[in-house]
Amino acid sequence: MDFTLSEEQQMLQDTVARLVRGEYSFEKRLEFSETELGFSEDFWKQLGELGLTAVPFPEELGGFGGGGVEIQSVMTELGRGLCLEPYMQSVVFGGGILSQAGNDAQKEKYLEGVASGELKVAAALQEPQAFYNQNEVETRAEKSGDGYTLSGRKAVVIGGHCADVFIVSARTSGDVRDADGISLFAIDANAEGVERRSYPTIDGAKGCDVFLDNVKVGADALLGEEGKAADVIEYQTGRAIAALCAEAVGCMEEANELTLEYLKQRKQFGVPIGKFQVLQHRMVDMMSELEQARSMAILAASYADAEQNDERRRTLAAAKSVINRAGHFISESGIQMHGGIGMTWEYSFAHYAKRLVMIGHQLGDDDFHLERYASLLEAS
Amino acid sequence: MNMNYTAEELAFRDEVRAFLDEKLPADIAAKVKGFRKMTKEDHQRWQKILVDQGWYASHWPEEYGGVKWTPVQKHIWDEESCAYGAPRTVPFGVNMVAPVIIKFGTEEQKQYYLPKILSGEHWWCQGYSEPGAGSDLASLKTRAVRDGDHYIVNGQKTWTTLGQHANMIFCLVRTNTEVKNQEGISFLLIDMNTPGISVRPIITLDGEHEVNEVFFQDVKVPVENLVGEEDKGWTYAKYLLTYERTGLAGIGMSKAALTHLKELASRRLKNGKPLLEDPTFGQRIAKVEIDLMAATISNLRIIAAVEGGGVPGAESSMLKVKGTEIRQAINDLARRAIGPYALPFIEEEMSLDYEGEFLSDENAAPLSAQYFNNRKLSIFGGSNEIQKNIVSKMILGL
Structure with a gap:
């Protein structure tokens, strides 16, 4: 049993940590958030130049076939910096779907750009009424000529506002909640009939809803087998969940450090407020929640690229469930112990709190993952 | 044991409902129900309607414009007006400084200030908290030094709610540094237009400008603006805080x-x-509905005790804790109910004038902001930790 990172993994994490510390002060982050792009183009370029956007890809694309632990190392540090770049969306999720489902021509077309950071891909899988169930797909893809015509709507695609390519799920057969009959398509984000409504998100990032109105694509846009995409979606969503868990742990580490520091320096009634037992115990609970979350993020990372089976499904559902609850607890407790200061825009804690609560709204809330876990319970 | 309203109380409820049906402006109710932003003008318009009805200062003595509602009648008003979407009264004038002036002020102060609160000429804000004095309010440092027939005030207040709209502020200031913290505090009424006062906005995590910092630099305040006796301000402040707390359960x-x-x-x-x-x-x-059911009855039990001549004491602290936890839990669920749409932060959809298409539900846009904003409920008016200290000390004797 060894929970330490290898030398290479540690170096990777240190590289990202240094980059974030140098380029991503809280003040700069607020500025990046205010721009139209919503993140730092320069920082994104640096992630590419340092080979960080290539981490999960093979050597010929500049990467080293990094797995869950490598992604965890990167995402934890991006979480500590509250970084706004669409690393999870494009590199982990989008790149993962293309790697798993794409044919040689499609990989050739997209992956080099994704791995270098020059091409941004966003997975547009959830729909407005689906409440986190990615098999609930009303968007239709009708055969037309030797291609397809897509119509429908995709909801809350974080990073979609600046994506060059959308990976869209659409139904080629079956009923609205059938796992069978879902297909994936890679479509040019600027293709005719594709409209996006972009917006800022409350945690400082940007996203969009995607409206597809008779979007015509060739047969070469289909990723994988027609009607059989549910497995790919489920598998890659698992990898994205592991990445989100790592990001959340980075946020929680920083949130806890800020809170602990505040308990030590803020004085009331003549003593640091950290001398009050009720606050001590709450801080201890925050620390325990972080440790639980860290354990699950590590577990999730180790399953992210494992073979698909119920154990992997359960583990990832469990991880997201723990992370969501821990993030929520740390966010609320940290605000409470800071008092009014914890709610101010000028102070970084508030932004960690918002990010942590919002992670709970991405790729399934705690109820969703608890129900999913319960449906996969083993009898003994 | 009888938990029903009397015939008179039921008649009063009908009267309240008829009034709200007729007089509550639909646009204001829509804003309140949909968690939209209220303007200063919205508050003032509703205040005028209430004043005309004679219900604005319901708890004041009749001679100053009150109506002497019983605690049950106040409760009925609270329930019905909230259900109709009437705005919560901005409390600083009518519910906070006024009771202090009525109880501890001079006749001149009553004659001067109370009518101006009713007419809306004075918009009050509260100068209590300071950067170094939050839960430990009595450690406040804003200094008032007597100089002839004036006090010279220097210092800083913070978390001043809606201070950007106010033209008057009531302040706790230190007039004596030689004695124990609580014994050197005075209660001053200060005109916000006095030279030397500046207001700086504090933007909260939801992007809102609701609270402010207020700075005092050599501000000259006439001595007749002192309420009660010099150095006795802490007594008045505590009196005011129990008033504040009873409303904070927010049932x-x-x-x-x-x-x-x-x-x-x-x-x-x-x-x-x-x-x-x-x-x-x-x-x-x-x-959460069950928790609210229990808290509603707890609230009524306290109201019944007060009606029977009791004084709301530390029980109101208990109710403040429960009440705010329940409201926060409801806000938490509303945010959860919109699923991924908790993320988009579309400010234009929060305006009643918005004519475009809503991204998801017409009421979705403010829900996450509302959830984050209402984290304040367990912090302000005495944090819930402080309320528990009060209960522990006053009720349990620990």
Whole structure:
């Protein structure tokens, strides 16, 4: 049993940590958030130049076939910096779907750009009424000529506002909640009939809803087998969940450090407020929640690229469930112990709190993952 | 044991409902129910309607424009006005400084200030907290030094709610540094237009400008603006805080928020069925509804005790803790109910004038902001930790 990172993994994490510390002060982050792009183009370029956007890809694309632990190392540090770049969306999720489902021509077309950071891909899988169930797909893809015509709507695609390519799920057969009959398509984000409504998100990032109105694509846009995409979606969503868990742990580490520091320096009634037992115990609970979350993020990372089976499904559902609850607890407790200061825009804690609560709204809330876990319970 | 309203109380409730049906402006109610932003003008318009009805300063003595409602009548008003979407009264003038002036002020102060609160000529804000004095309010440092017939005030107040609209501020200031913290504090009424006062906005995590910092640099305040005796301000401040606390349970607001949540959960879908019918989400709503049911009766028990001549004491602290936890839980569920749409932060959809298409539900846009903003409920008016200290000391004797 060894929970330490290898030398290479540690170096990777240190590289990202240094980059974030140098380029991503809280003040700069607020500025990046205010721009139209919503993140730092320069920082994104640096992630590419340092080979960080290539981490999960093979050597010929500049990467080293990094797995869950490598992604965890990167995402934890991006979480500590509250970084706004669409690393999870494009590199982990989008790149993962293309790697798993794409044919040689499609990989050739997209992956080099994704791995270098020059091409941004966003997975547009959830729909407005689906409440986190990615098999609930009303968007239709009708055969037309030797291609397809897509119509429908995709909801809350974080990073979609600046994506060059959308990976869209659409139904080629079956009923609205059938796992069978879902297909994936890679479509040019600027293709005719594709409209996006972009917006800022409350945690400082940007996203969009995607409206597809008779979007015509060739047969070469289909990723994988027609009607059989549910497995790919489920598998890659698992990898994205592991990445989100790592990001959340980075946020929680920083949130806890800020809170602990505040308990030590803020004085009331003549003593640091950290001398009050009720606050001590709450801080201890925050620390325990972080440790639980860290354990699950590590577990999730180790399953992210494992073979698909119920154990992997359960583990990832469990991880997201723990992370969501821990993030929520740390966010609320940290605000409470800071008092009014914890709610101010000028102070970084508030932004960690918002990010942590919002992670709970991405790729399934705690109820969703608890129900999913319960449906996969083993009898003994 | 009789938990029903009397015939007179039922008649009063009908009167309240008829008034709200007729007089509450629809646009204001829509803003309140949909968690939209209220302007200063909205508050003032509603205040005028209440003043004309004679119900604005309901708890003041009749000679100053009050109506002497019983505690049960006040409760009925609270429940009904919240259910109709009437705005919560901005409390600093009518509910906070006024009771202090009425109890401890001079006749001149009553004659001067009370009518101006009713007419809306004075918009008050509260100068209590300081950067170094939050839960430990008595450690405040804003200094007032007597100089002839004036005090010279220097220092800083913070978390001043709606201070940007105010032209008057009531302040706790230190007039004596030689004695124990609580014994050197005075209660001053200060005109915000006095030279040397500046207001700086504090933007909260939801992007809102609701609270402010107020700075005092050599501000000259006439001695007749002192309430009661010099150095006795802490007594008046505590009197005011019990007034503040009783309103903070917010039972009526929680009921209105719960109705809003259930309507929302009836419209949002999970697995093709209304979220309200989903067993998991339904249980979450059930739990908070049950908690609210219990808190409502606890509230009524305190009201009945007060009506019987009792004084609301530390029980109001207990109710403040429960009440704010319930409201926060409802806000938490409303945010959960919109699923991924908790993320988009579309400010234009929060305006009643918005004519575009709503991204998801017409009431979705403010829900995450509302959730984050209402984290303040367990912090202000004495944090919930401080309330528990009060209960522990006053009721349990620990």
